[in-house]
Amino acid sequence: MEQLPGGRRPPLVSTLGLGRRSWEVTLDEERGRLAWRDPRPPRRGSENCFVPTSEIIAVEETEFNKKQRNTGKWQKMAKPHAFTVYYVKKARNHRWRCSDVTFWCVDEHLCNQWIQALKELLEMQKCRPKHLLVYINPYGGKRQGKRIYEQKVAPLFSLASISTDVVITEHANHAKDNLFEVNINKYDGVVCVGGDGMFSEVMHGLIGRMQKDSGIDQNNPKAPLVQCNIRIGIIPAGSTDCICYSTVGIADPVTSALHIIVGDCQPLDVSSIHHNNTFVKYYVSLLGYGFYGDILKDSEKKRWMGPMRYDYSGFKTFLSHHYYEGTISFQPAKHALGSPRDKDRCRTGCYICKESEQQLAEQHKTCGLNHEEDEEWKVIKGKFLAINAVNMSCACPRSPKGLSPAAHLADGSADLILVRKCSRFDFLRYLVRHTNHDDQFDFSFVDVYRVKSFQFTSKLSEDNESSVTDIGKKRFGQFCRDHPVCCCNIANSTWNCDGETLDSSAIEVRVHCQLMKLFARGIEENCKDEAAYSHSSVEQLL
Ligand SMILES: CCCCCCCCCCCCC/C=C/[C@@H](O)[C@H](COP(=O)(O)O)NC(=O)CCCCC
Ligand SMILES: Nc1ncnc2c1ncn2[C@@H]1O[C@H](COP(=O)(O)OP(=O)(O)O)[C@@H](O)[C@H]1O
Numbered sequence: 001m002e003q004l005p006g007g008r009r010p011p012l013v014s015t016l017g018l019g020r021r022s023w024e025v026t027l028d029e030e031r032g033r034l035a036w037r038d039p040r041p042p043r044r045g046s047e048n049c050f051v052p053t054s055e056i057i058a059v060e061e062t063e064f065n066k067k068q069r070n071t072g073k074w075q076k077m078a079k080p081h082a083f084t085v086y087y088v089k090k091a092r093n094h095r096w097r098c099s100d101v102t103f104w105c106v107d108e109h110l111c112n113q114w115i116q117a118l119k120e121l122l123e124m125q126k127c128r129p130k131h132l133l134v135y136i137n138p139y140g141g142k143r144q145g146k147r148i149y150e151q152k153v154a155p156l157f158s159l160a161s162i163s164t165d166v167v168i169t170e171h172a173n174h175a176k177d178n179l180f181e182v183n184i185n186k187y188d189g190v191v192c193v194g195g196d197g198m199f200s201e202v203m204h205g206l207i208g209r210m211q212k213d214s215g216i217d218q219n220n221p222k223a224p225l226v227q228c229n230i231r232i233g234i235i236p237a238g239s240t241d242c243i244c245y246s247t248v249g250i251a252d253p254v255t256s257a258l259h260i261i262v263g264d265c266q267p268l269d270v271s272s273i274h275h276n277n278t279f280v281k282y283y284v285s286l287l288g289y290g291f292y293g294d295i296l297k298d299s300e301k302k303r304w305m306g307p308m309r310y311d312y313s314g315f316k317t318f319l320s321h322h323y324y325e326g327t328i329s330f331q332p333a334k335h336a337l338g339s340p341r342d343k344d345r346c347r348t349g350c351y352i353c354k355e356s357e358q359q360l361a362e363q364h365k366t367c368g369l370n371h372e373e374d375e376e377w378k379v380i381k382g383k384f385l386a387i388n389a390v391n392m393s394c395a396c397p398r399s400p401k402g403l404s405p406a407a408h409l410a411d412g413s414a415d416l417i418l419v420r421k422c423s424r425f426d427f428l429r430y431l432v433r434h435t436n437h438d439d440q441f442d443f444s445f446v447d448v449y450r451v452k453s454f455q456f457t458s459k460l461s462e463d464n465e466s467s468v469t470d471i472g473k474k475r476f477g478q479f480c481r482d483h484p485v486c487c488c489n490i491a492n493s494t495w496n497c498d499g500e501t502l503d504s505s506a507i508e509v510r511v512h513c514q515l516m517k518l519f520a521r522g523i524e525e526n527c528k529d530e531a532a533y534s535h536s537s538v539e540q541l542l
């Protein structure tokens with residue numbers, strides 16, 4: 001076939017049947033779209049439709065079924081040849097669905113030419129995964145992980161010719177441990193079916209494996225970590241599904257499966273947590289002390305309640321109104337272009353995250369040389385109801401704008417939110433603002449900073465100048481029973497680290513810019529207005 005400069009082929013244009021009528025169908029490689037147009041003069045209800053080729057899921061030769069052939073005209077003509085194109089249809093609220101359109105023609109050769117051209121185009125999309133390793137947590141969220149995968153996700157992977165090795169986890173850390181053993185190079189990505197805790201496990205397995213294979217000591221808080229290029233896909237089947245919601249815009253298994261199929265790629269900042277030069281954990285969404293730590297600790301005892309446990313423990317923790325004393329020191333993220341009070345949000349193709357990617361590339365060229373030790377540290381002592389460090393907005397169904405709506409997925413910084421001791425009423429006002437359009441940072445008792453690293457020491461551990469083991473023993477102490485009204489406490493809180501509790505309260509945290517990648521593209525600006533994807537009028541004509 002004739003080729004254009006750059007090896008591209010000229011558009012393939014044919015008149016094909018769609019329903020009962022003929023349409024002009026164009027496959028334009030250069031513009032990257034499959035379009036079909038009603039050639040008759042425009043009238044109400046008829047539309048031009050197109051699908052970006054990057055969002056075509058599959059193409060299949062189709063048997064015209066009896067029902068279609070037995071209606072009227074078909075009986076009089078030669079047996080038509082047909083093919084079906086499966087593609088991503090964008091619905092409201094960032095939801096994606098698999099839609100399809102069947103074209104037919106009498107000429108078998110033409111039909112095959114179309115199938116061949118579309119298949120070749122799909123083959124050219126090198127970012128698409130062919131072989132995936134899937135971990136399913138059967139006990140996450142409402143315990144529907146296995147059913148969700150089998151009924152909603154597996155059929156789509158099979159349609160897209162993706163082969164899978166599926167592991168249904170049998171215990172906590174099964175997926176993490178397994179990732180240290182498998183031949184990871186066999187796979188184009190790892191999929192986790194579950195909640196944020198399950199994602200965290202898979203991430204620890206992958207990042208840990210990567211550092212081990214590269215001889216990096218994770219216990220060294222200053223060690224430059226090796227980027228993890230194998231992408232993770234999240235099929236949400238957990239209780240909060242914050243990481244999925246904040247990176248896709250919705251927690252919906254079919255939408256996530258389609259993002260995996262089309263081979264999306266979203267870099268993600270990961271923070272490392274150390275205690276006394278010992279590696280503790282990584283996190284990508286929330287590291288919360290005080291309010292969110294206490295909710296998590298209480299909710300773990302109520303796992304049988306499913307996702308409702310967070311509402312129950314949230315209410316209880318709100319009523320307890322405990323505050324914690326400690327010192328927080330941080331290094332502001334001077335490199336970051338944005339601020340936590342920005343009105344603009346991190347969206348698909350975010351220029352701030354792109355800029356960080358370039359800075360990172362420069363840094364790699366200079367062999368990771370930066371002078372962060374010399375940069376200033378700010379120190380804040382106080383009594384806090386909550387200390388939240390978020391690497392991303394932490395949007396979730398409970399709070400669609402999240403804990404820090406302007407946080408970026410991949411800018412190499414975290415937003416550190418300090419909620420000081422205040423009245424219950426004020427704390428409630430603060431919480432309610434996570435669910436409406438008002439600014440949750442516009443309170444005298446709330447401060448927010450964009451940081452690249454921070455440290456926290458609770459007053460208790462400062463007073464004792466204690467070691468990890470001392471802190472470990474004391475943190476399970478009880479809240480002050482003598483003064484229930486004053487809400488003071490003689491214990492430490494717990495850190496909530498992507499939904500997992502941490503044992504050490506004194507910690508050192510560092511953001512690693514774009515350490516890993518997801519099968520996602522960030523939240524898209526709403527593109528529902530583009531007639532392109534609206535196929536409804538075509539459906540009316542059929
Ligand atoms: C009066 C109404 C106030 C409502 C305030 C709601 C604010 C909710 C913000 C939630 C942020 C969640 C950050 C993400 C945390 C998850 O990593 C963690 C574990 O998730 P999973 O593994 O899927 O269970 N979830 C939580 O810590 C639950 C927090 C729930 C708070 C009510
Ligand atoms: N088979 C299993 N049995 C028990 N726990 C598991 C299993 N598989 C994974 N886990 C653990 O369950 C925890 C919660 O999982 P997650 O999928 O995040 O559910 P949820 O969102 O309901 O918390 C994770 O910490 C994970 O390590």
Ligand SMILES: [Ca+2]
Pocket residue numbers: 269390391392407408409410411412413414
């Ligand atoms: Ca970030």
